[in-house]
Amino acid sequence: MSEAVREAPKKERPEFRNIHVTDLMGYRLPLAGIVSILHRISGGLIFLLLPVVLFLLEQSLRSEYSFAYFQGIASTPLVKLIFLALIWGYTQHFCAGVRHLIMDTHAWGDKDSARKSAAGVLVITAIVTLLVALKLFGVF
Amino acid sequence: MSINNTGIGPKRKVVGAHYGLKDWLAQRVTGVLMVVYTAILFFTFFTASNYSYEGWAGLFAQQWFKLFTLVTFAALFYHAWVGIRNIWMDYVKPVGVRLALQIITIGWLVACAVWSVQILWSV
Numbered sequence: 001m002s003e004a005v006r007e008a009p010k011k012e013r014p015e016f017r018n019i020h021v022t023d024l025m026g027y028r029l030p031l032a033g034i035v036s037i038l039h040r041i042s043g044g045l046i047f048l049l050l051p052v053v054l055f056l057l058e059q060s061l062r063s064e065y066s067f068a069y070f071q072g073i074a075s076t077p078l079v080k081l082i083f084l085a086l087i088w089g090y091t092q093h094f095c096a097g098v099r100h101l102i103m104d105t106h107a108w109g110d111k112d113s114a115r116k117s118a119a120g121v122l123v124i125t126a127i128v129t130l131l132v133a134l135k136l137f138g139v140f
Numbered sequence: 141m142s143i144n145n146t147g148i149g150p151k152r153k154v155v156g157a158h159y160g161l162k163d164w165l166a167q168r169v170t171g172v173l174m175v176v177y178t179a180i181l182f183f184t185f186f187t188a189s190n191y192s193y194e195g196w197a198g199l200f201a202q203q204w205f206k207l208f209t210l211v212t213f214a215a216l217f218y219h220a221w222v223g224i225r226n227i228w229m230d231y232v233k234p235v236g237v238r239l240a241l242q243i244i245t246i247g248w249l250v251a252c253a254v255w256s257v258q259i260l261w262s263v
Contacts, residue, residue, distance in 0.1 A: 043223045050220075050252055058259045061200055067193040094178065097171050104168070 031118040038122075039096040042089040049086055080136045088129045095121040163222050170215035177212040200263045213256045217249045 019027055029037065056079075059070035073079050099117050102108060108117050134140060188195055199205055224245050232238040 040223075040227060043220075044227060047220050047224055054252060054255055054259065058255075058262075061197055061259060061263050064193045067196070094175070098175065101168065101171065 030115065031122070032114045035096050035099070035118040035121050038092055042092040042096075045085065045089040046093065049082065049089070052082060053086065084129065084133055084136060087132045088125065091128045092121070092125045095124050167219060167222055170219040173212055173215045174219070177208065180208075197263050200260065206260045206263075210257065210260055214253060217253050221245065221249055 056070060056074070059066045059073075061067075074083070099108075099121055102117070103114075108114055184199060188199075190198070200209070225242060228238050228241045228245070232241060
């Protein structure tokens, strides 16, 4: 190897890394990306709330007394909020899951359809959550 | 599925733990089952006439509904295992911590499964 080659200055190579957690706020996800991360968040939420669901199911089924107890705690604001979180999580995960199943058939694969179906998931979930919220807090 | 292990040609085994397809399929099958259960629960709820304890417990007192609910719960717990494990694998890098979280997740889901059997057969 000649001296000239050995002593040539190294080129600055650009380094590409995954975005850091601190960059998340400044990074605008496309709608399909928002649905994707919400799928994960809603799934984790349902997992964390599993004991609450099983406890409430147990109270609602075991006896008439426990059913009355279930009705009692189900009418407290905190439990209503937990219900609402569950309804949001379940609906979000359900709709995004059905979207996955449809996309498995190679439908909605182009950018425009993916964006529209993602918007559909968010809108349907928002409407269902809003209706349940109004019902839970006694608007109708 | 046949795997060409001779190391020659375009169909040779290249990389991978080969559990991807199984997980993908399991998420779909368990997901579809939960969609069906949700639909039946909704249909039952909106066509019901008795919203008291008798009506609710009467639904769960039927053997077919107990079994259907249990199978759906089992699907839910397996679905949750695949999903939560993916979360640990994506975000938790130290092997020891990840293993501990995975063991806790399995233990927790098995406990939930036993609890759901107890709940269903107490009606």
